[in-house]
Amino acid sequence: MTLPTKAYGTTGPTNPLAPITVERREPGKHDVFIKIHYCGICHSDVHQARGEWGNSIFPMVPGHEIAGTVERVGEAVSRFKVGDKVGVGCFVDSCRECSSCQDGLEQYCERGMNLTYNGYEKDGKTPTFGGYSTQIVVDENYVLRMPDNLSLKGAAPLLCAGVTTYSPLKYWQAGPGKRVAIVGLGGLGHMAVKLAAAMCAEVAVISHSPKKKEDALRLGAKKFYPSTNADTFTELANHFDIIINTVSVELDWNQYLNLLKRDGVMVLLGVPPQAPQVHAFSLISKRRSLVGSLIGGIQETQEMLDFCSQHGITADIEEISMEQCNGAYERMIKGDVQYRFVIDMLAFA
Numbered sequence: 400m401t402l403p404t405k406a407y408g409t410t411g412p413t414n415p416l417a418p419i420t421v422e423r424r425e426p427g428k429h430d431v432f433i434k435i436h437y438c439g440i441c442h443s444d445v446h447q448a449r450g451e452w453g454n455s456i457f458p459m460v461p462g463h464e465i466a467g468t469v470e471r472v473g474e475a476v477s478r479f480k481v482g483d484k485v486g487v488g489c490f491v492d493s494c495r496e497c498s499s500c501q502d503g504l505e506q507y508c509e510r511g512m513n514l515t516y517n518g519y520e521k522d523g524k525t526p527t528f529g530g531y532s533t534q535i536v537v538d539e540n541y542v543l544r545m546p547d548n549l550s551l552k553g554a555a556p557l558l559c560a561g562v563t564t565y566s567p568l569k570y571w572q573a574g575p576g577k578r579v580a581i582v583g584l585g586g587l588g589h590m591a592v593k594l595a596a597a598m599c600a601e602v603a604v605i606s607h608s609p610k611k612k613e614d615a616l617r618l619g620a621k622k623f624y625p626s627t628n629a630d631t632f633t634e635l636a637n638h639f640d641i642i643i644n645t646v647s648v649e650l651d652w653n654q655y656l657n658l659l660k661r662d663g664v665m666v667l668l669g670v671p672p673q674a675p676q677v678h679a680f681s682l683i684s685k686r687r688s689l690v691g692s693l694i695g696g697i698q699e700t701q702e703m704l705d706f707c708s709q710h711g712i713t714a715d716i717e718e719i720s721m722e723q724c725n726g727a728y729e730r731m732i733k734g735d736v737q738y739r740f741v742i743d744m745l746a747f748a
């Protein structure tokens with residue numbers, strides 16, 4: 400038996416999102432059945448719904464910033480009970496055996512994690528459908544506990560934007576005395592500013608939207624630099640320890656690498672559809688590194704949620720109805736979002 404579920408999805412890269420019904424499995428022994436209250440809109444939803452990465456599976460129900468409450472649990476579930484506030488991020492399972500899974504880095508699973516949408520369940524053939532839907536069934540090991548002191552709608556974006564920025568900031572040791580630049584003040588970027596500031600790093604924002612200056616400073620940045628001003632790139636040469644690049648379109652990465660000090664590191668988080676060129680001199684002249692980072696593992700996601708709970712950090716959101724999602728995609732592409740759209744799934748149910 401399966402559970403028919405109301406959702407919003409798309410049947411092809413040029414089609415809008417529209418109502419669709421998907422089937423959820425009846426919860427098994429280890430499963431948690433979650434009523435979805437809110438789901439954030441990540442730019443990855445736009446890239447994949449529009450087929451921009453060449454890996455899209457249709458029909459697709461996007462959404463991997465899922466926050467809700469437990470409605471039912473399987474008989475062997477020990478970590479959650481009915482009524483708990485829970486979250487689901489970018490993946491709903493992984494092989495659990497490879498070295499990455501063993502190290503709590505399920506996002507780098509050697510056999511490929513089971514994505515929350517645009518992927519397949521463990522059987523390798525049942526497509527997964529994401530959070531633009533009223534309910535979801537997930538193995539308890541891939542469910543997060545949402546902190547009591549944070550609103551579910553403000554915390555939903557932590558499940559992707561939060562952990563995606565927390566993980567590299569922590570790994571490359573953002574902290575006191577470190578100069579960190581966040582490139583692009585969108586969903587990921589604004590979380591990166593809040594998190595890096597809470598880690599006591601010296602935070603700067605580099606943005607192509609000069610009007611975001613006040614917001615950047617309010618969110619915790621000490622400095623704001625418009626990328627539209629050529630002086631930014633001369634003034635800041637050899638300046639930063641860490642650059643977190645969240646931009647979703649192609650940029651001249653060489654220009655940004657040049658802003659790193661000796662041994663500095665630029666972390667790529669944004670996934671532009673085209674591959675920019677990197678000149679060897681941008682790296683070798685100062686022993687700089689160009690690295691990438693993918694979301695975060697389950698344990699680290701829980702650690703990030705607890706960190707946000709301690710520091711009272713949530714996303715700055717604009718709440719929308721499910722029916723407004725196509726307009727939200729267009730606004731996101733134009734950079735017109737402050738700073739994450741979150742869909743009210745309860746109103747859609």
Ligand code: NAP
Binds near residue numbers: 440559584606646670
């Ligand atoms: P977003 O909210 O749309 O933010 C992207 C930001 O990029 C914009 O706010 C804008 O900031 C900047 N930008 C947009 N268009 C630009 C342009 N034409 N020129 C220069 N800058 C531009 O998107 P998001 O949800 O934060 O996601 C950002 C990227 O990260 C996407 O590519 C997404 O797929 C990727 N992502 C990666 C991971 C991972 O695990 N690595 C996880 C989630 C998302 P300014 O206005 O401040 O310039």
Ligand code: ZN
Binds near residue numbers: 442443444559
């Ligand atoms: Zn995402």
Ligand code: ZN
Binds near residue numbers: 493494495508509510
């Ligand atoms: Zn694995």
